[in-house]
Amino acid sequence: MKVGLEDHIRDKHGPGPAPPRPKGPKKFDLTCPECGAPMTLRESRYGLFYGCSKWPECRGSHGAHPDGTPLGTPADIRTKKLRMVAHNAFDPLWRGDHAIFDSRGKAYLWMQDVMGMGQHEAHISRFDREDCKKLVEAIWEKFGE
DSSP, rough: OOOOHHHHHHHHOOOOOOOOOOSOOOOOOOTTTTOOOEEEEEETTTTTEETTTTTTTTOOOEEEETTSSSSSSOOOOOHHHHHHHHHHHHHGGGGGTTTTSSSSSHHHHHHHHHHTTTTOOOOGGGOOOHHHHHHHHHHHHHOOO
């Protein structure tokens, strides 16, 4: 079998250097949940976030990890408020002096079960309004006084 020069060099000396990686955070194509315009990755004193490209007319925003990955799913202001309500109900189950669960992981396992979701779905940052309401109702039903 005839082998080309590139094959010979690769076999004898390895594949060579890896292609250069892009510098800076990854960017994702997100749509503003308030107005439908594209969102752009920006930086604030608190870190990276996605902001509506129509700012200041539209103030839609969404958090991002340091590598540019979105924190959950962008949501409109009503859904964001319900996510805060859900966190206020859920977080005390695993955090604080009167915690029900002895770890965050165990609380999330309970959430997965009650919500009928897998590990990657059961995050309040991914919930829609109905999911938030369902979680809060389940917490009150199980742990309410």
